[in-house]
Amino acid sequence: MKLLAVLAMAFYLLAAFACVHNMLNPQSNRRYYSLLAALCAMLLHGLWLFDSVVLVPGQNLSMLNVASLVSLIICVLMTLLVTRFNIWLLMPLVYGFAGILLAADVLLPSYYSMYLETRPEVLLHIGLGLMSYSLLAIASLLAILLGFLNHRLKNHKLSNLPAMPPLMTIERYLFRLIFVGVVLLTLSISSGLFFLQEMFSPGKAHKAIITIVAWCVYVGLLWGHHRLGWRGRKVIWTSVAGSLLLTLAYFGSRFVREVLLR
Structure with missing residues (x-):
């Protein structure tokens, strides 16, 4: 294979x-x-x-x-x-x-x-987590692209780039992805709280805590955009920060255990 x-x-x-x-x-x-x-x-x-x-x-x-x-x-x-x-x-x-x-x-x-x-409930929890992480990772990529295009636009260097969608279109897709990703992440966390008794057990509690912190970051981002009109750098850095937190939660300890300590 x-x-x-x-x-x-x-x-x-x-x-x-x-x-x-x-x-x-x-x-x-x-x-x-x-x-x-x-x-x-x-x-x-x-x-x-x-x-x-x-x-x-x-x-x-x-x-x-x-x-x-x-x-x-x-x-x-x-x-x-x-x-x-x-x-x-x-x-x-x-x-x-x-x-x-x-x-x-x-x-x-x-x-x-x-x-x-x-343990089908664990499969549901993992599936929701992977889908939410994937959507939010794509959102962070769009946020980075948005920041790059904003920088090029301010420096009048967009002419040598390939044809791109309008910045407002990218931003609209960015928040749609974040919203759907947060909904799935909420369901993933909820399923873990209901079905996984070991979610906050020693050795696993840090993953749950960091995931919840990332959820708070994304919810704060959506609230800030909707209520306070957040745009630009705040949106870009907050989206990337949330994605990094989720990456640390999902892969941090396992990377140390399965790769560095092998």
């Missing part, structure tokens, strides 16, 4: 290069080549994850498997998003990072069995 991972990495690389080529040659009508390469990469990536996560005794939810799964979800959602409006500037980063995580997962295999078939 490693052949599937190698082919997926090759298609991710091809998709990233095709996106760069499309941006450097805006007159070209070959964007479907990059989308086709990305679709092949995501299909192979999904098959490899199905084999390495599901078709094993228990479910192997090691840190790198989960990170690779998140990158696949982000790739799928971003590919759908890019077909609606031009955010091709982000796609080489998205596809390239997915390929790098997949390579790390293949080169540094680890095992963390969960046996979720006996």
Whole structure:
């Protein structure tokens, strides 16, 4: 099955290069080549994850498997998003990072069995958490793009960039993603409080606390935008800060345990 991972990495690389080529040659009508390469990469990536996560005794939810799964979800959602409006500037980063995580997962295999078939409530909690994290990570990417475009606009350097959607459109999609992500994150936290007795047990309490702090950051951002009219740098930095907190909550301790202390 490693052949599937190698082919997926090759298609991710091809998709990233095709996106760069499309941006450097805006007159070209070959964007479907990059989308086709990305679709092949995501299909192979999904098959490899199905084999390495599901078709094993228990479910192997090691840190790198989960990170690779998140990158696949982000790739799928971003590919759908890019077909609606031009955010091709982000796609080489998205596809390239997915390929790098997949390579790390293949080169540094680890095992963390969960046996979720006996605990469907845990599967619900994990699924909601991964979807909310993916949406909020995409929102942070849009926030970074928004900040980059704002900076270029102030310095009158937008002319040498590929065609991009209006800044208001990017901001509107940004807050839609944050709202949906916060709703899913709320459901994930609630399901954990109701179903997981060990959520605040020693060794796991820090994850729950940091996740709740991140939730407060995002709720504060939505409130500030709706009630106080927050825009610009406040929105960008708050969105990135929330994403970093969630990353620390979901992967921080497991990175130390599964990678640094191996």
